[in-house]
Amino acid sequence: MKVLVFSGFYLPGYKGGGPIKTIANLVATTSDAVDYHIITKDRDLGDTSSYENINSNAWSSHGGAKVFYCSSGLRGIVRGWLQVLRGSHDIVYLNSFFSPFFSFVPLLLCKVIGRRVVLGPRGEFSLGALSLKAKKKERFIRLFKMLGLNKGVVFQASTEFEKSDIYRALGDDIDVFVAENIGLLEAPEAVPCKVFDKLKLVFISRVSPKKNLLYALEALKDVKALVSYDIYGPLEDADYWQQCLNVIAELPENVEVAHKGELTPNQVVPTLSQYDMFFMPTQGENYGHVIAEALCAGLPVLISDQTPWRGLEARGIGWDLPLDDKGAFVQAIEQAHAMSADEYADFRERVLAWAKQKFENPEAIEANKAMFEYALKKK
Structure with a gap:
């Protein structure tokens, strides 16, 4: 199965936070069943220069996936969007709801050519997240509903709590699949004692x-x-x-x-x-x-x-x-x-x-594989 992934930030970046870990762990644990192609920026959050030793606007290999690092500016992201039209991918996997460049435009392109879509909002529909820039987000949600962009899209919820958040924000006619984000165990070498009185x-x-x-x-x-x-x-x-x-x-x-x-x-x-x-x-x-x-x-x-x-x-x-x-x-x-x-x-x-x-629970890994299988077979 070939999955084209859009994410604002990816390895070797780390400043973009949790979504980088989410996708990296997904690739590390499911690439035996899924062929990942990732579209991302060629620099980390807040950086003004691109990563060292990467070729912008070209495909390269990184950690079990093919990665297309878009250069800064509109020309770079347009080249990323074109991969939706050029590739023979089974599914396009979006990792934000509100991102205009890495979600909204790719979703529109997928609608035009009939590509299957999985969208992980990454906690953007929690009450706390929606309260930030609330008016702007309300307008974006209204536009999404008006254009009927939910049709054929499988939304990923990492928990039942997030599933409820998605329904509350977008309505009950949304197709939601619960697949927990994959965490990897990394234990410390030693745990120091608590300092007295501090x-x-x-x-x-x-x-x-x-x-x-x-x-x-x-x-x-x-x-x-x-x-x-x-x-x-x-x-x-x-x-x-x-x-x-x-x-x-x-x-x-x-x-x-x-x-x-x-x-x-x-x-x-x-x-x-x-x-x-x-x-x-x-x-x-x-x-x-x-x-x-x-x-x-x-x-x-x-x-x-x-x-x-x-x-x-x-x-x-x-x-x-x-x-x-x-x-x-x-x-x-x-x-x-x-x-x-x-x-x-x-x-x-x-x-x-x-x-x-x-x-050490493998259930999350199997759930993510099942999510893509579900999206692939969805009518």
Whole structure:
């Protein structure tokens, strides 16, 4: 089966976040059954120059897939669009709903020539995500419905929660297939002991409104325990980062905050393992690869209830809390801080054991293969 994939960012990039991991893991685990051809940009998020040692606007091999790296500007992306018309692909796989260049135009082309489409919105229909630039997104959804672009499209939901989000946003006549994003187990070499009387918190993600760093910083204003909060990730939104800096300047003396720059993919799990808790009250994730990586690092997670990672406290591996209760986040931090070193070591061992069981599950791999088979046979 030949699948043509459109994604704004792909390997060797990493700043584009979870979608890069999603597609890379998909290729790594299903390329025995699927021949992937990927259309993407020739540079990472925010970069002004292309990747080293790649040929723009030409096909090359990368990690089990053929990749077409579009050069910057309209000419490059047009060459990417033309691959829809030139190739004999069975399915076109889109990895965004709102992207005009990597979803909307390719979808229109697929409609013209009758190509089958699978569309993974990647959490874009969560309430938190839709609240950002809401008017613009409402107009886009109206246009999508008016043109009848849902006909013949299979929407991928990574969970039943995302399935409900898609129906809520687009209506009940949407064809949705649930296929969980594929996570790969990457365990840390060692898990350090918790430092007495100090809780080390960490945030790894793009610094943008959706990831909700500002909310996390606001919550830290009310924490009485001694904590540090290290932030890793590209400063995607300069205005938003300035708002964060304003709050950082107002934090009490018991709270230390620092931006530590960016991490390459192979640095993420080793870095996470050196902390006590992952804290990211995101406004919405359809999967959240960095949450999975934190769990693989044996790190308890403190996140919102706007991700598929639910019931964490009942499993004894973290907290997923509602964003309308900031005090609950403060309480979770205080609770973790109060644990002894031995109690926290047991906490982390429980996280590691759960992650090992979760990410060695082959069901997600088979579900993704079945999704493409379903789209191929769909009438």
